[in-house]
Amino acid sequence: xxxxxxxxxxxxxxxxxxxxxxxxxxxxxxxxxxxxxxxxxxxxxxxxxxxxxxxxxxxxxxxxxxxxxxxxxxxxxxxxxxxxxxxxxxxxxxxxxxxxxxxxxxxxxxxxxxxxxxxxxxxxxxxxxxxxxxxxxx
Amino acid sequence: xxxxxxxxxxxxxxxxxxxxxxxxxxxxxxxxxxxxxxxxxxxxxxxxxxxxxxxxxxxxxxxxxxxxxxxxxxxxxxxxxxxxxxxxxxxxxxxxxxxxxxxxxxxxxxxxxxxxxxxxxxxxxxxxxxxxxxxxxxxxxxxxxxxxxxx
Numbered sequence: 001x002x003x004x005x006x007x008x009x010x011x012x013x014x015x016x017x018x019x020x021x022x023x024x025x026x027x028x029x030x031x032x033x034x035x036x037x038x039x040x041x042x043x044x045x046x047x048x049x050x051x052x053x054x055x056x057x058x059x060x061x062x063x064x065x066x067x068x069x070x071x072x073x074x075x076x077x078x079x080x081x082x083x084x085x086x087x088x089x090x091x092x093x094x095x096x097x098x099x100x101x102x103x104x105x106x107x108x109x110x111x112x113x114x115x116x117x118x119x120x121x122x123x124x125x126x127x128x129x130x131x132x133x134x135x136x137x138x
Numbered sequence: 139x140x141x142x143x144x145x146x147x148x149x150x151x152x153x154x155x156x157x158x159x160x161x162x163x164x165x166x167x168x169x170x171x172x173x174x175x176x177x178x179x180x181x182x183x184x185x186x187x188x189x190x191x192x193x194x195x196x197x198x199x200x201x202x203x204x205x206x207x208x209x210x211x212x213x214x215x216x217x218x219x220x221x222x223x224x225x226x227x228x229x230x231x232x233x234x235x236x237x238x239x240x241x242x243x244x245x246x247x248x249x250x251x252x253x254x255x256x257x258x259x260x261x262x263x264x265x266x267x268x269x270x271x272x273x274x275x276x277x278x279x280x281x282x283x284x285x286x287x288x289x
Binding site for chain 1: 174175195199200201202203205261262
């Protein structure tokens with residue numbers, strides 16, 4: 001009986017935890033290899049580091065201070081707002097928007113664009129992996 | 139009778155002049171209109187679109203770069219449907235709002251109605267042109283926030 005309970009609770013945890021689909025997992029593996037090649041002491045991607053990448057302020061492409069949350073807002077389950085154009089942005093949290101983080105090409109495109117917008121440079125493999133690890137759990 | 143027909147034709151052509159075909163291309167909608175108002179291709183001439191599409195890495199201050207495939211498809215769509223009427227005549231820039239006709243049509247709008255948060259700038263067509271999405275810019279469809287109809 002205990003065993004059944006244990007199995008049930010384990011599968012519930014698996015169902016609840018957000019996970020990447022197969023193509024995204026392959027992309028995360030690529031990023032991991034790249035991160036390791038750039039720094040031998042790399043162990044694993046970290047959601048906490050990803051959160052700080054996402055929420056910290058930087059001088060962006062427009063020479064103004066901003067963060068990812070300037071447009072995506074602090075509550076990733078809610079709708080964001082493009083501050084340049086007043087256009088709404090669908091929620092970024094996969095738990096609120098199942099489309100998010102499912103298409104590798106889209107993910108690569110937006111990481112490239114938004115790192116340039118907020119950091120005025122492209123993100124490293126470590127930074128991209130960290131921020132994706134943070135976002136998949138939202 | 140002739141005069142009535144003539145004035146009907148003149149009126150009809152005047153209202154048509156403020157309409158452009160809607161931007162119906164699915165890729166254009168996804169890649170461009172998800173971030174900003176989906177400016178119809180006819181609002182800018184072909185050389186203006188070439189400038190826009192050639193500088194997406196720094197697209198009015200943000201990175202809007204595309205994959206080569208998306209880029210080529212959108213260049214084809216916007217240039218094939220680019221404007222070549224009085225709307226776009228004499229505009230040598232990549233800004234729709236720099237067309238002499240555009241400037242003339244907006245010259246009487248007080249700054250305070252443009253600067254307000256609901257509008258922000260003349261780039262936000264849909265803030266006042268209630269049927270801008272459909273390509274209808276006729277005066278009877280204009281409602282300026284905190285002001286009302288503009289007729």
